[in-house]
Amino acid sequence: MSETKRKPGQKRTPAPKRRVVKIFDTTLRVGEQSPGMSLNLREKIEMARQLERMGVDIIEAGFAISSPGDFESVKTISGAVKDCVVASLARASEQDIDRAWEAVKEAKNPRIHLFLATSPLHMKYKLKMQPDEVYEQAVAMTRHAKRYTSDVEFSAEDSTRSDMDFLARVCEGVVAAGATTVNLPDTVGYTTPEECYLFFKDIREKAPSLDRITISTHCHNDLGLGVANTLAAIRAGVNQVECTVNGIGERAGNAAMEEIVMALYVRKDEYGAATNIDTTEITRSSNLLTSITGVKVQPNKAIVGENAFAHEAGIHQHGVLQKAETYEIMTPESVGLKKNNLVLGKHSGKHAFGERVRSLGYDLTKDELAEAFNKFKILADKKKSVYDKDIEAIVAKEAVQVPKTFTLKKFVATNGSDIDATATVTLVKDGKALKRKAEGDGPIDAAFKAIDLIIGRDFALDDFQLDAVTEGEDAQGDATVAIAGADGTRYSGRGLSTDIVEASIRAYINAVNKMYYAERA
Numbered sequence: 001m002s003e004t005k006r007k008p009g010q011k012r013t014p015a016p017k018r019r020v021v022k023i024f025d026t027t028l029r030v031g032e033q034s035p036g037m038s039l040n041l042r043e044k045i046e047m048a049r050q051l052e053r054m055g056v057d058i059i060e061a062g063f064a065i066s067s068p069g070d071f072e073s074v075k076t077i078s079g080a081v082k083d084c085v086v087a088s089l090a091r092a093s094e095q096d097i098d099r100a101w102e103a104v105k106e107a108k109n110p111r112i113h114l115f116l117a118t119s120p121l122h123m124k125y126k127l128k129m130q131p132d133e134v135y136e137q138a139v140a141m142t143r144h145a146k147r148y149t150s151d152v153e154f155s156a157e158d159s160t161r162s163d164m165d166f167l168a169r170v171c172e173g174v175v176a177a178g179a180t181t182v183n184l185p186d187t188v189g190y191t192t193p194e195e196c197y198l199f200f201k202d203i204r205e206k207a208p209s210l211d212r213i214t215i216s217t218h219c220h221n222d223l224g225l226g227v228a229n230t231l232a233a234i235r236a237g238v239n240q241v242e243c244t245v246n247g248i249g250e251r252a253g254n255a256a257m258e259e260i261v262m263a264l265y266v267r268k269d270e271y272g273a274a275t276n277i278d279t280t281e282i283t284r285s286s287n288l289l290t291s292i293t294g295v296k297v298q299p300n301k302a303i304v305g306e307n308a309f310a311h312e313a314g315i316h317q318h319g320v321l322q323k324a325e326t327y328e329i330m331t332p333e334s335v336g337l338k339k340n341n342l343v344l345g346k347h348s349g350k351h352a353f354g355e356r357v358r359s360l361g362y363d364l365t366k367d368e369l370a371e372a373f374n375k376f377k378i379l380a381d382k383k384k385s386v387y388d389k390d391i392e393a394i395v396a397k398e399a400v401q402v403p404k405t406f407t408l409k410k411f412v413a414t415n416g417s418d419i420d421a422t423a424t425v426t427l428v429k430d431g432k433a434l435k436r437k438a439e440g441d442g443p444i445d446a447a448f449k450a451i452d453l454i455i456g457r458d459f460a461l462d463d464f465q466l467d468a469v470t471e472g473e474d475a476q477g478d479a480t481v482a483i484a485g486a487d488g489t490r491y492s493g494r495g496l497s498t499d500i501v502e503a504s505i506r507a508y509i510n511a512v513n514k515m516y517y518a519e520r521a
């Protein structure tokens with residue numbers, strides 16, 4: 001939009017000030033609680049670094065007391081992240097809070113996030129406590145957390161189904177005890193936008209001390225209203241929102257960060273609120289999470305779905321070519337979606353490759369870059385055109401590699417309409433080649449069975465997906481495999497190759513290596 005012409009000497013009219021809504025990202029805590037979303041330490045650190053790069057204000061790194069692995073990851077992220085507040089969740093008990101503090105105390109900006117339910121249903125059946133006891137515990141535990149750090153968040157679990165007078169009493173009590181953020185979650189995704197707006201207006205009136213601190217919301221998506229409820233809360237004065245990348249989370253997930261951020265960005269006129277998020281990092285954050293977890297977003301998902309900026313209908317394509325705004329309310333570039341540029345060929349050198357990787361925003365170590373370059377060379381030999389997407393697929397995987405207990409040496413697979421499929425696979429472990437042959441229902445199944453024989457374990461296959469990284473006959477196959485470990489934990493692996501059997505084998509081995517890494521930790 002062009003600026004109205006100013007007369008010489010006339011001062012520029014200052015842009016109206018917009019309030020800033022803090023983004024509290026809980027991808028690594030509530031997101032990881034969703035089925036099949038277990039991340040290892042390296043993956044969590046990589047994701048945390050990306051969240052920091054993206055500009056989130058607070059990273060909830062985990063629930064320190066829930067397992068030694070969670071404690072370790074909260075602690076490591078606390079040491080690795082400098083520009084965000086790092087929070088650990090804790091129930092409202094001394095033991096939980098002490099453990100949360102142990103995990104976050106080395107962070108530059110640590111936060112303890114404690115919670116206690118306030119709805120009649122939760123108090124009676126889950127906590128088996130009287131409202132007065134809940135009040136006393138909420139206040140006492142906020143005070144306990146406050147002994148460790150000035151930054152304390154209290155969440156009244158199941159707020160939206162709580163009695164308003166009681167909730168207001170708890171809010172006043174925890175603010176007086178030192179809470180600097182009070183979060184009122186819609187824990188079961190029950191509220192509606194109209195109700196949510198009135199809820200926050202009402203609670204601000206009933207508990208006026210909330211206006212002296214940060215008021216937050218945390219909306220689940222059980223009725224598909226997580227983002228709409230979050231926006232209604234912002235309109236009613238909330239200044240922190242809790243959300244996850246790609247909307248992952250328990251059950252139907254949580255409010256999707258990218259949708260909230262872009263709604264505020266595109267509809268500044270409507271909400272008059274901004275965030276500190278660099279929107280051009282949205283696509284990369286979404287892709288990184290997908291690549292780590294192996295869980296893809298649906299193609300029509302707002303902002304980050306494969307089709308979010310695709311125009312299929314001729315009439316739309318024509319309109320967009322004439323003027324993009326006819327059918328585009330935001331540009332693909334504003335969310336960091338790059339044109340699928342032709343980048344490099346088989347004669348490109350290490351330096352050019354390194355430059356390209358850096359310009360795509362990846363910061364690899366020397367060894368990781370060397371490994372990625374090898375893979376690029378192999379690919380460039382097989383594939384006429386190597387695109388940004390190909391490079392990103394290689395690099396994103398390289399950035400979150402776990403130690404390779406097993407590597408693929410070679411394989412032979414046979415298949416046909418009149419013969420049984422067989423595969424002979426040779427893996428290397430501790431310098432020793434291990435070879436087995438198996439039959440299966442197709443060459444991929446046979447190869448997986450041969451790997452099971454080598455490893456001496458029979459893995460349950462939880463998921464298997466095969467996609468193409470780019471278009472074209474020589475596109476790389478991008479395989480995602482999920483296997484279940486002995487305790488039911490799901491490990492996902494990813495493999496790339498222009499040969500889909502090889503891509504699948506590599507994905508399977510990647511999942512097995514992740515399992516070994518987790519079991520050794």
Ligand code: KIV
Pocket residue numbers: 030115155156157158183185186187188218220
């Ligand atoms: O859903 C919920 O209520 C929560 C709180 C602990 C913030 O996750």
